[in-house]
Each structure stands twice: as structure tokens, then as C-alpha cells.
Amino acid sequence: MSEEYRAKIFKSGNSVALRLPKALGLKEGDEVRIVRENRAGFIVEPVDPPKAKIDLTGIAGALPQLKLLTPEDRIMEPREVDWGGKLLPRG
Structure with missing residues (x-):
């Protein structure tokens, strides 16, 4: 079962922007991928955040x-x- 939402395109500087409804569960700063499906439309999907790397350079002389x-x-x-x-x- 799919849900339908409406969003509005608006001008932001020299670009256009898409305001997504809060009900989608996205947070400020989340990254999404947009794929244009020929002339059929667009697919918007969340991008997994990069895996955190541990920086051990600060503890080199601690032991x-x-x-x-x-x-x-x-x-x-x-x-x-x-x-x-x-x-x-x-x-």
C-alpha cells in the first residue's frame, strides 16, 4: 500500500527546491537520491549515511x-x- 503526498516546488536562489512533507520522516540534513525515470517521473530515496571511521591518531602516545x-x-x-x-x- 502506498501513500500519496503533495509537495511544492519553489525558487531558492538560482535553483528550484522541493519542500517535502514532515510526514515522510526525513530530518534536516538527511541526504536523498533522486533518479529521473525517463519521462515517467522521479524516484526519491534516502541515502544510507557513511559509516563512521575511528580516528586513533589522538591516542598514539597515551599508552x-x-x-x-x-x-x-x-x-x-x-x-x-x-x-x-x-x-x-x-x-
């Missing part, structure tokens, strides 16, 4: 006991690992 690994520290020696009774070679 002095942590240090960067050197290339030599990254090399793992082959050894046998006990996996619940079975010894499997690692490496």
Missing part, C-alpha cells in the same frame, strides 16, 4: 608501555601447537 613492532618482532618461529591432543606443526 607508553605499548611500542610498535619491528620487522624482526613480526617473524614467528615454527613450533608445534597442541590442538586438544593432536600436535600439528605450525609454519
Whole structure:
């Protein structure tokens, strides 16, 4: 079942703008994508917000006991690992 809303086009600076009804549930700042379907009309759909990224640059010196690994520290020696009774070679 679809609902029908009416909206009004108005001039905004050198552009035209479309005022959408509050009942659509959009908030100020929400981004929408508009697709022109040939001459049949338009599709207006919400755009998912970008995923937040975590910036860790501000905590680089907060834990002095942590240090960067050197290339030599990254090399793992082959050894046998006990996996619940079975010894499997690692490496």
C-alpha cells in the first residue's frame, strides 16, 4: 500500500527546491537520491549515511608501555601447537 503526498516546488536562489512533507520522516540534513525515470517521473530515496571511521591518531602516545613492532618482532618461529591432543606443526 502506498501513500500519496503533495509537495511544492519553489525558487531558492538560482535553483528550484522541493519542500517535502514532515510526514515522510526525513530530518534536516538527511541526504536523498533522486533518479529521473525517463519521462515517467522521479524516484526519491534516502541515502544510507557513511559509516563512521575511528580516528586513533589522538591516542598514539597515551599508552607508553605499548611500542610498535619491528620487522624482526613480526617473524614467528615454527613450533608445534597442541590442538586438544593432536600436535600439528605450525609454519
